[in-house]
Amino acid sequence: MQDTGSHEGFKGKVALVTGGSRGMGREVVLALAARGAHVVIASRKLEACEKLAAEVVETHGVRALPLACNVSSWADCDQLVEAAYAEFGRVDILVNNAGLSPLYPSLEEVSEALFDKVIGVNLRGPFRLAAAIGTRMAAGEGGSIVNISSIEAIRPGPTALPYAAAKAGLNALTEGFAQGFGPTVRVNTVQPGAFLTDISDAWGEGHADRLAQQVALQRCGQPEEIVGAVLHLAGPAASYTTGATLRVDGGWK
Secondary structure: OOOOOOOOOOOOOEEEEEOOOOHHHHHHHHHHHHOOOEEEEEEOOHHHHHHHHHHHHHHHOOOEEEEEOOOOOHHHHHHHHHHHHHHHOOOOEEEEOOOOOOOOOOOOOOOHHHHHHHHHHHHHHHHHHHHHHHHHHHHOOOEEEEEEOOHHHOOOOHHHHHHHHHHHHHHHHHHHHHHHHOOOEEEEEEEEOOEOOHHHHHOOOOHHHHHHOOEOOOOOEOHHHHHHHHHHHHOHHHOOOOOOEEEEOOOEO
């Protein structure tokens, strides 16, 4: 894992990361734990969360709570919040990282179920978690919320249009929540480009190479390369930053 700066500001904090068992979420969990934060690791697959939690505890000596959660479910989000606060008494950092963008054959063949699923995971879940946790943060000692968006929010294409719309909505939520929960809660967005996570395995042969031609750095990102941006926005270095969107896309054209 890359060294992405100071460990100050995270020791003893409690961070909840959705989609935290794999890909970019896993790297964020590891980075926060390495800096002394206790972590709540949430994803749909409890076993994967438990495995990472055990690794975090053994390697970094912090507390780790693995929880199963389908963020598209309002009830699951509420249960996640209650479980986190029951265990730790507070959440200082929320990273809304969970997301998905299923492939579809054509725009006309996007089903109602697929559309609703994409909106649920990428927009409804982050709204509910930010609303519930942000309200508690604002009533307590404050905190930081970091939403993980996508370059699709501002460069939408026909192959992931429901996803693009959801992420554009997430960008709007960031600005609205920043106003709603200030001055003690900061809410910001990291907007990644194409990253080579396990999800990219479904892109098909040559797709990553084609995407690489669209960016100034001429390559896709690695999961650990999201960490610096998330830590910056989540930590004290960004104490005067809220309602902002930080692009981490290699210079998307």
